[in-house]
Amino acid sequence: MQSRIPPDVGQLTVEDAKAVNKALGKCDFVFSALELDKQATRDLENKYAENDIPVVSNSSAHRWTEDVPVLIPEINCSHLEMIPTQKQNHGWKKGFVVVKPNCSIQSYLLPIHALEKEGYRVSRVIATTLQALSGAGYPGPSSFDMVDNVLPYIGGEEEKSEKEPLKILGRIERGKFEYYSSMKISAHCNRVPVLDGHTACVSIEFKDNKPSQEQAIRTWRQFTSLPQELKLPLAPTQPIIYRDEEDRPQPRIDRDNDKGMAVTVGRLRECNVLDFRFVGLSHNTIRGAAGGGILNAELLKAKGFL
Amino acid sequence: MQSRIPPDVGQLTVEDAKAVNKALGKCDFVFSALELDKQATRDLENKYAENDIPVVSNSSAHRWTEDVPVLIPEINCSHLEMIPTQKQNHGWKKGFVVVKPNCSIQSYLLPIHALEKEGYRVSRVIATTLQALSGAGYPGPSSFDMVDNVLPYIGGEEEKSEKEPLKILGRIERGKFEYYSSMKISAHCNRVPVLDGHTACVSIEFKDNKPSQEQAIRTWRQFTSLPQELKLPLAPTQPIIYRDEEDRPQPRIDRDNDKGMAVTVGRLRECNVLDFRFVGLSHNTIRGAAGGGILNAELLKAKGFL
């Protein structure tokens, strides 16, 4: 955090997250940012759920658990329907687990979803990301590697970027997620010396119905979804901001748009190979992490799950 | 320059480049790095040629002149055949003009050419570049824009990156360049806070004959061309270096490979959308500019044009 710890936060008591019983009767729900190994994380999150405490998780551990929704509220709020199934599967009464996806896909998945929702189905995506340091956690890369340099590799990031969208964009069929099979994504992930804000250079191809550039931009600018209708406190007024300037979005200038919750897009133009090219940007630790988790909780509250 | 001007260089007399007559009888040929407007550059370069002084140019002004070859010695030394035609067109006796291409394509065009030469024709290329500051000339971008930031736009760069390869890879037919029509290139060009060394994240698709990854890597590692056969002084021993590490090439570590004249490639892997993905890197002010010009001159000398 850039600023000093607010006094009232500084006075909070820190308890051991493993002592689930300490939370009983005190927490309506918990945010999880556990950094245990994946199995231990899943076990502990499940233990909270089992004890009637819903878990809104930013950890990646449960992303591929069969009955756990991976939520981006503007895209797949319909996946909340999986919660009753999940409860039933485990015999949980009030508790359940939802997670948020990897931070690096947010800068292009929301713009792509907006186009799809308007009827412009996207079949192929090549995305090259220039990702911020904060995405690596602290201390992250050595400063020696990030002066006069870029790193053309982030372990595991490309795989996550290619698979998670297929669950997020999928449907629920007979109590199970049907992964989205009609979109192929190829990701090149790079680390650059930027503090916050993942930038993505994206080429996309449409299945059949290709919009004009004007239609695409209008679609983005007019896009809103359930969080906006429900006026959730942290929901961005305009989830996708399109900038007309030829050199935008830029991470330092655009990452904080609408409290860091808006995705900023620019440079829509024809692609010589696929159909369109554009640049997308989102704040990886706000929209892509903590803010995304809070928006998930706000959605759950508004829909009666909390 | 990082180091001090060598004393013998410091004592050279600087003349006005426009005073062509001062060069008469003193210069076997000239290097041109003129930064006049394009027409004035072409006029002055032609004036040298007209005065029997060949011009090895790093300026972009003549790249689209009908009878001027755009040379990368390892790729299209056959384009030297255009020189007699050029002389004849102008009625020049000894003088002529050759140019080098834009610096940002070098990191992927040579690897692609190596594959094509081996029979693996490439039909489509999507390249996202992370380009160094020195490519913008001095002073280039404001430091204020390059701390905690990247710039997702470089004026004119994408157009050059998409068109120039088609001339370089073209053939000469009846004294004219036939541009290469069977490859489509789409470029996303970004500026990042790196001093030297352009990095490119590249996805490619093959026309029909797709190599295995092993074949592609072997092709790159074994690739040599005329500059290597002629043992030109500045020619890299191995024009394409393939690194096996998963986080290479990196600009600061790999840009100086083989005097800054080698292209370093890494991370060859399947692409979900096209066929292959890889990362390429070349030193933009050595291979991509001054060194490339010198190699052109060495080639011209070896082939009897100087």
Add this chain to the structure above:
Amino acid sequence: MQSRIPPDVGQLTVEDAKAVNKALGKCDFVFSALELDKQATRDLENKYAENDIPVVSNSSAHRWTEDVPVLIPEINCSHLEMIPTQKQNHGWKKGFVVVKPNCSIQSYLLPIHALEKEGYRVSRVIATTLQALSGAGYPGPSSFDMVDNVLPYIGGEEEKSEKEPLKILGRIERGKFEYYSSMKISAHCNRVPVLDGHTACVSIEFKDNKPSQEQAIRTWRQFTSLPQELKLPLAPTQPIIYRDEEDRPQPRIDRDNDKGMAVTVGRLRECNVLDFRFVGLSHNTIRGAAGGGILNAELLKAKGFL
């Protein structure tokens, strides 16, 4: 600015600052950030004053004008007494000019003043600054000079840093400024790749009465002045924040303390050569420029000059 122009600001009409008559009857006072040559700046600022429009200037042009106060509200609000003299000198009725000092001295002059006010007179100061890019204006240094580098020189900065404090700390005697003669300052000014926030490493020597470290820290922490008493809107609650951590202040973490208006100090320790050493930091474009100008205006308003 990092964020988008607020809509109501974006709709303001921009007028030519030279058209003083356009301001007549519309402006209670003006902020000046003129970047004309110094004489032209002084002439235009005077013209506003002559037309009954007070000028709160961030320009350096008038800093050495005999009857113009150089204000840091927490230090020398008594210099407002010069305004009636200034009006009288020019025959101005309502108009006058006040200026703010150079941004780089703010990180140590306020801590030094706080000690002096408590009776610990400082006789000698050696300050080495690590100054932010924004202090140079846009575009400022080339990004090529600010990657893997620092610049050990800022034109004119050391001279300003050594002279201006003597006017600011001076007294008014018979309608004239008596410059403070009992303090000597030596400044080494460097430019570093930081966006905002000037850091200063300072050694100081006391005249005779040297505080203990505890007394110095207490003095800083308890220091308030007229802007705090008047509860001026932009005045920091605590003008000097002392941090106990051994690695603070840091520009990115501490520059925004109290809306960017507080000076943050740390690392107070004995000096082997003078008496004490410490590190000071202030936000150069807020406290050191725009915010400082606004605080000057707020002070003038509160004291009945506007």
Add this chain to the structure above:
Amino acid sequence: MQSRIPPDVGQLTVEDAKAVNKALGKCDFVFSALELDKQATRDLENKYAENDIPVVSNSSAHRWTEDVPVLIPEINCSHLEMIPTQKQNHGWKKGFVVVKPNCSIQSYLLPIHALEKEGYRVSRVIATTLQALSGAGYPGPSSFDMVDNVLPYIGGEEEKSEKEPLKILGRIERGKFEYYSSMKISAHCNRVPVLDGHTACVSIEFKDNKPSQEQAIRTWRQFTSLPQELKLPLAPTQPIIYRDEEDRPQPRIDRDNDKGMAVTVGRLRECNVLDFRFVGLSHNTIRGAAGGGILNAELLKAKGFL
């Protein structure tokens, strides 16, 4: 290392440094860069010496051992006289230990020594350093702390900078080091995002005999010492390079002067508080570490100790 491991180096066998017996009969001497705890380092270095293998150490462990010289060959080659005493103290025959000092003092200690040698005794020094990342070892500071930031603290560095020069500049009296007592040093040490090259902003005061600026610059430019007389291979031709430009030295431009072994100085000017101010720069991992160790070995060889 920026470039690839040379093939012949890559084929060397790495042995465990603790297996002293493996070195017996194979090593004329060893370089030590041990990073064990200090006592373990001293014990192991002593064990080599005991086994007739001299140790040229870059480790800090033995810097305060009574009979171990801390060498900068251009300053205190007379300290080699301590070696026989050291051997005698331990009963060693051929083996002994010498060390090099901390890297951050090199940029100003050599210029100060040159003045002292010419008869201009320096009594007080205030030095503020802007130190490179490589001085912290790898990985060193987090990249997150070194983008848009500086760190005003380096653990233990100020203490070393203030004490080590007093041993280096001291004399040997009756087989013991008499520390130099007539100079006081005060150091402020900062970490900045520079890869290599420590910069120091220095104010100095002379005891009585103060040179003119011209005399000081001439003294620096003419300074040579034993390594130059002996024409040691790694000795810089001109150990101190003075640059006249007002914005030099700069780390990226000047650190590699004379193979990274020269100290570059600039900006000599009057100081308002002490006598003179200047900026010094030296390459911390060449002159300040590996290169300094090699020069020590070359000196020992030339003087018959190896």
